[in-house]
Amino acid sequence: MSLFKLEQVSKIYPPYYRALHKINLEIKKGEFLLLTGPTGAGKTTLLKLIYAEEKPTEGEIFLEGVPYSNLSYKDIISFRRKIGIVFQDHKLFMDLSVYENLEVALALSKKKIKNKKFYIYDWLEKFGLSHKAKKLVKELSGGEQQKIGLIRALIKEPPILILDEPTGNLDPFSIGEIIELLKGLHKKGTTIILSTHDPTIISKKPGRIIMLERGELVPNVDIYW
Amino acid sequence: MWISIGKLEFKKGFVYYFLLYLFFFFWSIFTLFGLFVYKNLTLFNKNYFQKVGVSILFYPKENISIEDLKKIFLKFNYLSNFEIYPPQKVYIEIEKDLPTDFIKDEEINKIFPYLIKIKLKSISELSKLKKDVELIQELSKNKFEILPEPGIKNLPFIKYLHYGLIIFLSLWNLIYLIFFIFLNQGLNNHLKNQIEIFQLLGGHILKLKLIRALIIIIPLLLLWMLSSLLYYFFTKNLIYFFHFLNFFPNLNNILEIIFFVLYFSFLILIYPLFIVFFSFKKI
Numbered sequence A: 001m002s003l004f005k006l007e008q009v010s011k012i013y014p015p016y017y018r019a020l021h022k023i024n025l026e027i028k029k030g031e032f033l034l035l036t037g038p039t040g041a042g043k044t045t046l047l048k049l050i051y052a053e054e055k056p057t058e059g060e061i062f063l064e065g066v067p068y069s070n071l072s073y074k075d076i077i078s079f080r081r082k083i084g085i086v087f088q089d090h091k092l093f094m095d096l097s098v099y100e101n102l103e104v105a106l107a108l109s110k111k112k113i114k115n116k117k118f119y120i121y122d123w124l125e126k127f128g129l130s131h132k133a134k135k136l137v138k139e140l141s142g143g144e145q146q147k148i149g150l151i152r153a154l155i156k157e158p159p160i161l162i163l164d165e166p167t168g169n170l171d172p173f174s175i176g177e178i179i180e181l182l183k184g185l186h187k188k189g190t191t192i193i194l195s196t197h198d199p200t201i202i203s204k205k206p207g208r209i210i211m212l213e214r215g216e217l218v219p220n221v222d223i224y225w
Numbered sequence B: 001m002w003i004s005i006g007k008l009e010f011k012k013g014f015v016y017y018f019l020l021y022l023f024f025f026f027w028s029i030f031t032l033f034g035l036f037v038y039k040n041l042t043l044f045n046k047n048y049f050q051k052v053g054v055s056i057l058f059y060p061k062e063n064i065s066i067e068d069l070k071k072i073f074l075k076f077n078y079l080s081n082f083e084i085y086p087p088q089k090v091y092i093e094i095e096k097d098l099p100t101d102f103i104k105d106e107e108i109n110k111i112f113p114y115l116i117k118i119k120l121k122s123i124s125e126l127s128k129l130k131k132d133v134e135l136i137q138e139l140s141k142n143k144f145e146i147l148p149e150p151g152i153k154n155l156p157f158i159k160y161l162h163y164g165l166i167i168f169l170s171l172w173n174l175i176y177l178i179f180f181i182f183l184n185q186g187l188n189n190h191l192k193n194q195i196e197i198f199q200l201l202g203g204h205i206l207k208l209k210l211i212r213a214l215i216i217i218i219p220l221l222l223l224w225m226l227s228s229l230l231y232y233f234f235t236k237n238l239i240y241f242f243h244f245l246n247f248f249p250n251l252n253n254i255l256e257i258i259f260f261v262l263y264f265s266f267l268i269l270i271y272p273l274f275i276v277f278f279s280f281k282k283i
Helices: A043-050 A073-082 A098-109 A116-126 A142-154 A172-187 A199-203 B002-012 B014-049 B066-074 B087-097 B105-111 B123-140 B158-190 B192-200 B205-241 B254-277
Strands: A004-013 A017-027 A032-036 A058-063 A083-086 A160-164 A191-195 A208-213 A216-218 B053-059 B079-085 B114-120 B143-146
Touching (some): A004 A043, A017 A058, A032 A043, A032 A172, A098 A116, A098 A142, A116 A142, A142 A172, A172 A191, A172 A199, B002 B014, B002 B192, B014 B254, B087 B105
Parallel strands (some): A160 A191
Antiparallel strands (some): B053 B143
């Protein structure tokens, strides 16, 4: 059974902007899906529909066979707890410290950790940011904020990762590291949905590639790479 | 998590919260003084304006002295005072309205009654007086006539005061509610991002509502206590100088206490909880 299934999904932002048009897509458990396409193609909208920030105007999305329209608010919150999301605009609590941001995410995930402080610092250390733990997020650079967004998604070790342009502000070296990290998680069984238009990542072909253009899926996309 | 989110909520929404606290503090003081003024106006009206000046006309069948009459009325302990005017004095008072030479001097005692002007301690004693006068009349066979108009006086605006209080409390509540809803809406718009992030990370909106409710209710409760203390000390001093004033709420009056508790429960608990719990947007 597929983890996510989109059937004839369209999204129209009133009054006239059609972000997605009749998308049919299946994402299997443990899959590494690379979602690409030019800016404004509808990548972010597609991800927002998957993590239920937006509702489709038409069509239906299924989570392990259950339509989203049948999910209650409580179910959706519970589902979000189990996934790690990296947002294009980071969506960090700017007025909290790095440590507090991660602490909130960890608490919300209800993951049981023996030594929470040590665990958080350990994750920060992996990205070379442990010395920034007490800094307010708004005091960090764009790249650092992006890394914190990534750590926040990874720290709860979720079975599903949804990443929207996670490398936009990063240097090529960091991008390489992140790709390797994601590949490692994928090998351990994590389902990864990554949206990017970064050719460095796409060229590495870490998984199945699908392409969106003007809100529609492009068929036989493999011929591009 | 609770502390971090609470800190963030308070820090980012400080201006809104501060405005709400400030508004509530003065609003609460003003409300307490409004109720104090209302209570004292009604009491003032009752104690000073509704003291009944009753007039009784007494037509003796037999000669009776003023002293005898005084003895009778002195027994009524519900009278604040009384005065007895003999027929001659009654005649002098109304003489100018009568045709000249209408009454001869020797006829005055036969025609005119004694006039007994009475001040009752309160309006509620009027029925007692009526009963007592009837009893005296039966026993003595003398005729007493209580003038139909007891002469109750009210403060000129007293009949509007109760409606005024209801209108005042309703409008005053409405202002409070509107201001509260307005601030809460402003707060929601200002904190829109963090409300969204919290839910996208898997946080239930109920937690944010609880945090906000606590940030509102606990300071409001403290501010209410502070405003009540200030009101208490101020009015106690006022009562010290003006003994006729009364404190609101009267701790011996269960109705006043119930009203007081209900009213402020609405302000501090029910309104905030209601507004906060129905205002957040789920995503």
